[in-house]
Amino acid sequence: MPNLKLKVISLVCTLLALSALLLWRVVDGNKTKVDLIIKDAKIFTMNSTGEIINNGWLVVDNGTIRAIESEKFCGNYQADEVIDAQGKTIMPGLINTHSHVGMSSLRNVDNSHKLQEWLKNTSEIEKNFSEEDVYNNSKLGIEEMLRNGITTFNDMYFFPEQTIKAAKEFGIRAMVRIPTMRDETGNLEIDQLFYEKYKHDSLVNFNLAPNPLTEYSLDELRWFSGKAKELNIPIHIHLAEDPSADQEILQTFNLSPLELLKQSGLISNKLIIAHAITFSETEIQELAQYPNVSISFNPKSNYLLSDRTAPIDKFLENDITAGVGTDGTASSGGTLDVLDQIKFASLISRCNSILEFCIDRRQISPYTWIKMATIDGAEALGLGKVIGSLEIGKQADIILIDTKNYDDLVYGSSVNITDVIVDGKVVIHDQISTK
Numbered sequence: 001m002p003n004l005k006l007k008v009i010s011l012v013c014t015l016l017a018l019s020a021l022l023l024w025r026v027v028d029g030n031k032t033k034v035d036l037i038i039k040d041a042k043i044f045t046m047n048s049t050g051e052i053i054n055n056g057w058l059v060v061d062n063g064t065i066r067a068i069e070s071e072k073f074c075g076n077y078q079a080d081e082v083i084d085a086q087g088k089t090i091m092p093g094l095i096n097t098h099s100h101v102g103m104s105s106l107r108n109v110d111n112s113h114k115l116q117e118w119l120k121n122t123s124e125i126e127k128n129f130s131e132e133d134v135y136n137n138s139k140l141g142i143e144e145m146l147r148n149g150i151t152t153f154n155d156m157y158f159f160p161e162q163t164i165k166a167a168k169e170f171g172i173r174a175m176v177r178i179p180t181m182r183d184e185t186g187n188l189e190i191d192q193l194f195y196e197k198y199k200h201d202s203l204v205n206f207n208l209a210p211n212p213l214t215e216y217s218l219d220e221l222r223w224f225s226g227k228a229k230e231l232n233i234p235i236h237i238h239l240a241e242d243p244s245a246d247q248e249i250l251q252t253f254n255l256s257p258l259e260l261l262k263q264s265g266l267i268s269n270k271l272i273i274a275h276a277i278t279f280s281e282t283e284i285q286e287l288a289q290y291p292n293v294s295i296s297f298n299p300k301s302n303y304l305l306s307d308r309t310a311p312i313d314k315f316l317e318n319d320i321t322a323g324v325g326t327d328g329t330a331s332s333g334g335t336l337d338v339l340d341q342i343k344f345a346s347l348i349s350r351c352n353s354i355l356e357f358c359i360d361r362r363q364i365s366p367y368t369w370i371k372m373a374t375i376d377g378a379e380a381l382g383l384g385k386v387i388g389s390l391e392i393g394k395q396a397d398i399i400l401i402d403t404k405n406y407d408d409l410v411y412g413s414s415v416n417i418t419d420v421i422v423d424g425k426v427v428i429h430d431q432i433s434t435k
């Protein structure tokens with residue numbers, strides 16, 4: 001009898017095991033195959049409600065975010081690549097809204113002079129840069145940005161094709177200027193071959209960058225405005241960087257920076273103004289009438305070259321979109337790290353009311369700073385529907401960090417960015433580049 005009992009138990013166990021296996025196969029068969037799953041993460045979505053999901057799962061397929069689920073997620077997806085993010089936070093990749101990566105070798109080359117002299121000193125070196133120099137400098141800058149969680153950068157420099165070449169090697173999303181030149185009659189034209197070559201590249205975006213503005217006539221700036229509208233791309237300019245720069249605008253055009261924007265038509269474009277330091281409160285209110293106008297807030301460069309930065313609280317009060325930029329490494333304090341810029345700006349003037357440019361940054365919450373570095377930066381570049389937040393259908397530009405709240409991210413001494421994903425591809429895993 002005991003033998004029979006054992007045989008029955010054994011048979012029942014075998015049947016149960018077979019059923020479980022069968023059941024697993026059925027479920028397994030129903031699972032949807034995807035490229036990547038990130039599981040058990042805290043998720044800063046940076047969506048319109050600022051939603052945070054605990055123990056969340058994020059599913060990526062074909063470069064886009066396919067699903068974002070809370071802990072109730074039952075695992076309807078199967079991926080070859082699964083990242084266990086337990087104990088970590090995932091958030092959208094950071095966006096650098098103003099850079100010159102082609103000059104990255106000039107790190108801290110001149111921290112002693114103000115804007116005009118600094119420009120003279122750096123341009124003396126830059127005029128000897130070859131295409132290969134710009135390529136190597138771009139690699140230097142792009143690698144640094146990726147390691148600091150930046151997945152998109154908006155650049156302004158010469159030899160942009162070399163920057164694209166470097167960007168593609170590292171897999172970062174780039175926005176670069178389309179070269180412009182004058183034809184034999186002196187009329188401006190874009191580099192059509194360059195434009196055609198990259199216009200369908202999903203990781204390459206364009207801007208038009210008349211720089212310096214004083215090299216062009218008012219009519220030529222109107223041409224830039226028209227061409228950017230025709231191509232549906234933003235204009236990227238330096239403006240209102242300090243009183244000496246304003247003086248140059250006045251001497252060349254007999255106009256203030258704001259009047260120049262209005263009379264050239266640039267103000268009606270999708271426009272990214274880097275610096276925007278010297279605008280008065282009234283001028284900021286006027287800029288706010290133009291919903292396509294954004295600024296790139298570049299605090300370290302501004303303090304190094306101009307002893308002050310943009311009145312960011314006033315821009316935010318007036319609902320003007322502001323992203324965070326670094327400028328080049330020659331003026332940014334030697335870094336292309338967006339979080340470093342935020343930390344500097346958020347701390348520097350919490351009690352400097354004795355200074356005329358005092359900004360009460362206590363009014364700017366850590367969440368707002370991070371919003372500027374992600375979705376607002378994307379909006380500034382005209383890419384708000386594509387990147388900048390973690391939402392279904394957006395491109396999968398994602399970073400994994402070991403920080404659990406916005407305060408630590410903004411004020412903390414160091415943030416470990418362990419993984420960086422651009423367009424659904426893991427380009428840094430466990431702090432090691434996959435490229």
Ligand SMILES: [Zn+2]
Nearest residue numbers: 238274327328
């Ligand atoms: Zn700049």
